Amino acid sequence: MAHGWDWSFVNEETEATLRKLHTNPKVDFSVPIKNGPSTHGFDYSFGFCGSLDMAPYVFVENDIPTMEPTKTTISVDEKGVWRKGPTSDDFVHANILQDLTDRAVSYIEEKSTEKDPFFLYFPLPAPHTPILPTTEFLGKSNTNMYGDFVMQVDDVVRQIREALKKQGISENTLIVFTSDNGCSPKADFEELAKVKHDPPSYVFRGMKADIYEGGHHVPLIVEWPSKGLKNSKTDRTISTVDFFATCAEVSGYNIKDTEAEDSYSMLPLIVGANQDDIREYTVYHSINGSFAIKQGDWKLCLTNGSAGWSYPRPNEIKSQKLDLPEMQLFNLKNDIEETKNLIAENPEKAVELKVALKKIILDGRSTAGGEKQQNEGMEGWKQIESIIN
Structure with a gap:
């Protein structure tokens, strides 16, 4: 979600560094992690290791763990599984999605009072495993727990959009909602088929991890009321790596020859300047x-x-x-x-x-x-x- 270019990051995937934290019992959780969000240009960051099933289970704020682990947790439930690992007292797996959403909403509220525009990157830990819909959403989808968890993700989007509207900045805010890969088999395709859902990947062959379209062909939804096209769609191929060039064009940044070597701006498609292919x-x-x-x-x-x-x-x-x-x-x-x-x-x-x-x-x-x-x-x-x- 972008309303300009003060950078914030929620749920940074500092996976390589954080994995070392739980494989080394002598690690000092009081020192900053290396190669974190601040290394890559974010002014503020709050997040955790790659996904909710990867230890250590600690929040990292501005490259520093918020608390040291005091216990070890594990879940062996088939859908709600997470690996055994050190866990801090402020890290409760079932609450993380809403915890991060609350942080994102607070950030929007804070930045909306300032004159400078801002940028919020919010990669969700859901509906990735562990599949942990909260009580409010259990049974709501009339499918299975994965369907319930997807509905909870929908509600996260609702909360973000409502926060922008409440602050009076939704009209000039560019929101992008997408995924980084196709559906995981952890959704339980057989269960979903019983209620006439075919989630692996629409009509596409394969699933997450595959070379086929089911592994990579995902939805991308854009909302920009003041400038973007409304009620339209395109079948032009874009990639998530195109966000760099797109954000650069929106903000007026001139990309250096050594930057974003595979990124193409999708802005013409968003605003309707043309519908040409942006990448060969x-x-x-x-x-x-x-x-x-x-x-x-x-x-x-x-x-x-x-x-x-x-x-x-x-x-x-x-x-x-x-x-x-x-x-x-x-x-x-x-x-x-x-x-x-x-x-x-x-x-x-x-x-x-x-x-x-x-x-x-x-x-x-x-x-x-x-x-x-x-x-x-x-x-x-x-x-x-x-x-x-």
């Missing part, structure tokens, strides 16, 4: 590091299965000795469900897309720019090595 290529990968590249209606998956959690998974391909093509090529306009691999009929398109992906990797960018950029973390990434070598 979109690159993404599955949970095991396998890549896909999309251009227009065409999508090339550089793997022979889901490379994730749905069939055929890598271990199933191996154990069942499945004879599958090394790559998969789909035309999403004609086959959004990715049921027909067109690699045999269109080998030249597959080659073209693989060459494009190789260039993007070696250039370190997909945007135009004067300089190639140095990638980080490529060493030992076997899927990258098979593309560039």
Whole structure:
């Protein structure tokens, strides 16, 4: 949610640093974490480790834990599961979603009294596991606990929007609501099917973690009453990495050649300046590091299965000795469900897309720019090595 550019962050995923906190019994919880939100430009931050099922269970405010852990907690419930780990007294799993929402609302109330605009980034811990709808929402969806938890997320959005309206700033506030991946099997697809819900990912193949559309194709809802289009939609491809360029354009910031190398502004789509494609290529990968590249209606998956959690998974391909093509090529306009691999009929398109992906990797960018950029973390990434070598 943005109303300008004083930066605030709720629920920062300082996962790598915080995981070290619970693996090292001698860690000093009184010292600031490294590589936290302040390192990346946030003026204020309040959050915790990556998700509610990852220890340690402590709040971190402005890079410093608010309390030291005094106990160890664990939940082995199939849906409400969280890993065993140190927990502070002010951290109650079932209350965290509302605790963070209250913080966000308070921040809006505080900043709305100042003349400078502000920016609030609020990544929710829900409906990720542990699935913990509060009593108010239990049974409300007439589906299952996951459905109830999704309704609680809807209510969080209501609270944010109402806070903006109460402060009289909703008309000139840009709100973006989206997800970072497709539905998790923890939603319990079989349960939901019994009440005529098909949540894995709408008509898309696969789910969270997969290379297929079900792993990446998610809704993105925008509200900007004073400037944005109303009651409209677009089928143009965008990516969450496009937020950088979008925010830069809204705020008048000139992106340096060494910044946001894969980010394209979606502002023209939001305000209706045009409905042209904002990006030629979109690159993404599955949970095991396998890549896909999309251009227009065409999508090339550089793997022979889901490379994730749905069939055929890598271990199933191996154990069942499945004879599958090394790559998969789909035309999403004609086959959004990715049921027909067109690699045999269109080998030249597959080659073209693989060459494009190789260039993007070696250039370190997909945007135009004067300089190639140095990638980080490529060493030992076997899927990258098979593309560039």
